[in-house]
Amino acid sequence: MLYSFPAFLAGTWRRMSLTVSLVLAFLLTLGASQAKAQSPPPAKADVYIDKAGVLRWQGSKQEVALFGVNYTAPFAYSYRAHQKLGVKLEQAIDQDVYHLSRLGIDAFRLHVWDVEITDTLGNLLANEHLRLLDYLIQQLKQRHIKIVLTPIAYWGNGYPEQDTLMTGFSSIYPKGRAYNNPRAIKAQENYLTQFLNHRNQYTGQLNREDPDIIAYEVCNEPHYRQPESEVTTFIQRMVQAMRATGYRKPIFYNLAESPSVSNAILSSPVDGFTFQWYPSGLVNGHTLRGNPLPYVNQYPIPYRQDSRFTSKPRLVYEFESADILQPLMYPMMARSFRAAGFQWATQFAYDPLALAYANTEYQTHYLNLAYTPAKAISLLIAGKVFRQVKRNQQFPAFPADSVFNDFRVSYRAGVSELNTPEEFFYTGTTTSKPRKPTALRRVAGTGSSAVVRYEGTGAYFLDRLAPGIWRFEVMPDAIAVRDPFATTSLRQPVTRIVWNTQRLRLTLPGLGNDFAVRGLNEGNSLQAQAADGTVRLRPGVYVVAARGKNTTAFTAQTTLGAIKLGEFVAPSPTQLPVQVIHTAPVQVQAGQPVTLRATVAGAEAADSVLLVAQHFYGQTRTLPMRRLTLTSAEATVPTDLLYPGLLRYWVVVKHNGRNTTFPGSFAGSPRDWDYAPREHWEVPIVATGTALPLFRAAQDQAQVEAGGITGGGWADYVTGNDGQLALRLRQSPPPTGDNAPTPDPAAPAAFLRAYFGDRLATRTPDASNFREVVMRARRGAGAGRVRLVLITRDAAAYVADVELSGEMQEIRVPLTVFRLGSQELLPRPYPGFLPLTFQAPGPAALPLAQAEVLQVVLDRATAAPAGAERPFLDIESVYLR
Structure with missing residues (x-):
């Protein structure tokens, strides 16, 4: 490691x-x-x-x-x-x-x-x-x-x-x-x-x-x-x-x-x-x-x-x-x-x-x-x-x-799949159909498919025991409540487990629409019959059988490969109050309705979820949120609130007549006269043609990747004469000593990588109006070439060189200058013998609407100046305009 x-x-x-x-x-x-x-x-x-x-x-x-x-x-x-x-x-x-x-x-x-x-x-x-x-x-x-x-x-x-x-x-x-x-x-x-x-x-x-x-x-x-x-x-x-x-x-x-x-x-x-x-x-x-x-x-x-x-x-x-x-x-x-x-x-x-x-x-x-x-x-x-x-x-x-072979891996769809006559596995909701439904023996997945309609977020497994008889294992809902790759602590859950009772529809040859369900795992005594192919189940293990099938031979102790039919392991429900997880967009476009979505953990099916939206110092609207599933909700903010300015909003969960408001999980509602908490989400409402930030040093430190490549450099944040924060990419000094690591001469010194696909998505109606990339930056004495790279969702990279002086300045790079080329694989893969660059095919001109990643690459200086000051690049911001 x-x-x-x-x-x-x-x-x-x-x-x-x-x-x-x-x-x-x-x-x-x-x-x-x-x-x-x-x-x-x-x-x-x-x-x-x-x-x-x-x-x-x-x-x-x-x-x-x-x-x-x-x-x-x-x-x-x-x-x-x-x-x-x-x-x-x-x-x-x-x-x-x-x-x-x-x-x-x-x-x-x-x-x-x-x-x-x-x-x-x-x-x-x-x-x-x-x-x-x-x-x-x-x-x-x-x-x-x-x-x-x-x-x-x-x-x-x-x-x-x-x-x-x-x-x-x-x-x-x-x-x-x-x-x-x-x-x-x-x-x-x-x-x-x-x-x-x-x-x-x-x-x-x-x-x-x-x-x-x-x-x-x-x-x-x-x-x-x-x-x-x-x-x-x-x-x-x-x-x-x-x-x-x-x-x-x-x-x-x-x-x-x-x-x-x-x-x-x-x-x-x-x-x-x-x-x-x-x-x-x-x-x-x-x-x-x-x-x-x-x-x-x-x-x-x-x-x-x-x-x-x-x-x-x-x-x-x-x-x-x-x-x-x-x-x-x-x-x-x-x-x-x-x-x-x-x-x-x-x-x-x-x-x-x-x-x-x-x-x-x-x-x-x-x-x-x-x-x-x-x-x-x-x-x-x-x-x-x-x-x-x-x-x-x-x-x-x-x-x-x-x-390839029996497999499909799709970034656009966000799924991996295995589809053979006997097995159908998928990592999320898919429109793919099993190759030969009558030959199916095993199904595993999350989300929904042509075989399983399920609104929960946990994994499930179907194993055929005999014609018309299946073992069904379903895990509880897993809900992400924090970034699991940030600083962690045993005192801070990053994923919450909820044991929801979910609607489940099975479409399996020979099972029918009125199949019987019997609980198998310890403590699971459920016996039920489907109506129109649908039942409601809690997490556990079940024998699912076509009507009239005798399942007495299948007990909790019956073996299936290396497991017993009744085995079931799942964590207990997370003991936390209701939570609402949401991240505000960076911008929304004026005059265009915007749909805001949130994850809701711990709310019951009968609970109401409301969006309270307010144009700053303007009118306030209370909008019912649609419960897409037990763990997700959305509401569309109408255009009469979306004129240029600032949108503030809250999510209120109403349980047994009592309101809890998020962010913050405070009692009451923002529309109460005595609601004192000041926490809220907010998003600028911008007019057509407004610049879109791809990177801002002052706000985006926790959302980007930056640093050196194979020992060639490092990253830091500095302030300029005007007090503005800038990301500094700096080249490392030459190695010393017999055993000092030698940076790869073909690798750049340092880099910035920033994902902006979600930001551009909020400006989709306006994307065709952008004409240039605007970069506010400066390059230190002796620093190497600076490259801007825009990468599409299909991994096609478009590259433009940037000329910078030693003074902080705004550089404008027309989108027409970007040419199809290679992206740097950043952060750098390990071991170090693996490829550093990758080039995918794409149209000659940059398809901006498909772009989602920005790279700023500082190449290694061919002859760095002597002295303590190492060649550097300072970046305050990069915008689309």
Whole structure:
């Protein structure tokens, strides 16, 4: 990982009853070659590496292709936070592993916090952390999930807190010295020997013999420097220590973290190599918006022409779409991984259910079935991608909508989908129809489709048990109440859980419109019958059956794959009063009605929601808000309030005759004579032709991305002679010292990235009137070229150079000057060998109405001036006019 917390293969081919010739004939009839889906990994088979460097299952000799997550509950912050909340760790692991099973996970990876289970000599300590790791392994095995362990993490155990009392060798030997300090090397040899020979107290198996632990990665993200001989010696000694125990399965090693010594790792006696992928950087402090798909278009590895590399298998130990909630990235990352030849990929990191309400474990990561349902379903789809796409299968470059094999990923629609005759998965409301409804066996999704009409926000699963009989599992509503990627705290929920009773309509062949429903999970005694295909259900698990079907054979204890029919895990309702979540637009256009939408959490179906709108010092109107669902409402402000000026407004929730006003959650209504709170939302009402801000340094600091690129620079905010705040992009000084990082000479020094799609949407009727980009900025002495880039929702980039002087000035750049070109992939993807730029096709002229992202790029100066003052660019504002 790039920050101060720990960072960080399926089995047999589907059996076909048709002969090979019939299969080929069938594929030809379809007119396309379909990749074979893979069945679950074998229960007991070990793995081996064939002569071509491919990881395979013993016995079947089929390729390994496993997809899953990292999960850290037995260690570090996760362990302490569960204790702080009074949650029993065994119960937490049981619940989370059940959810992983529901998401189709068949791979688990963990870098073990050696600092918590060893002493300074590398002796293994039989403590709670080790016991809980044993317990977790047992639970994973019961759900048929395969495991790769990284015994050495080199991390402290504090993040995001301070480190606590630590006993292990990593507490005294830092990562950068652990590989060339004799005592540290001896401690690691001792530890690896004892860890592999450790007998799991729940399974009774030695770690080195457990068939479900299919491989080991020696250590997590090692940091090496020249000379290479020290690296060579260290790796040899670690491998020798592991092999001396009798361990014979594959040993992997990280090849991404220390490129300066890659030759030593490539030539080492390890069996394969590991990589990671953070395409949107890490810890941006807020949710990233805009089209993220160019970031995951490909994963080109620089060693792919080296026979030392191509003759060995490769794994992805960690990946994540950091600071992105859109349910689009995982399926495309899985496709790129397979195109690059990977046989294992595990996301970092799945949030424990008990902590996910606050996203405190890793602020920049957020994934949990209950709390991020759409993103979790996208992980389920990504696993299908990883197992279906052939290793090294190549695809064309990213188009506007990505459709491949049985999958669809659409930024414009905001959905990822899997659509096969047997399975129909989707991450949000979709107009797609299942390919063959009569053959459906599994459905999973959020929102509504041709199969399920549902107004809730939680995920749901349908599994066919028999003709006309289905298991239906539905999760409670998850409602975002704060940005989960901003500063987090256990005292501050970022997602709220509400157990609403929702209308549900099912349209499944053979089910009929008057199907019966029976509760299955503990405490769920519901028995109901649908009318016109519709019932009202609370979260839980149900048997849904066509009228007259006998379902007595399906009990809570009946097994379905790795689960029992009655299993159900969901968080309790969040104990908070009613909340209204809304962000005011930056502008609205005069003379045009505007619809204001809000999320309403905790209000009952019978509650009234009102919008009180007021033109500043003008008339005030009370407008009923339409309840689109139990958790959303909207109202349209009429044009008689929307003349140029300032619109102020409030949302009032009326429950049992009592009013609560937002923002602020104050008793009463703004129309009461004694309503004293001054909090309100407000938005300027602007006339046609008014400039639209794309970036304002004084107001937008928390909504933009800015900084240096690969060590080339950094960002700050400064004030000018007139007291106005400006964003300063500054070039870094040249590196010094033998081991100082050298910035990529092809990369710019620093950048600003600002999403403005929502702002432009409020000015849609006026968009054709904009003629230029106006930038108020100055460039310091010796600074490099300045480029403005406007990027459309289809990822086409339009570029214009800007000439600036040393004085703060207003520069006008006609829109006709912008030419189709490349965007910088910012924030910078990691590892650093990944592409820095991306160019998508588009019309020759900028289609402004489709633009949504601004980049301001400061190129590196070719000859920076001497002295303390580094070349810089100050930006006060960028407008469309």
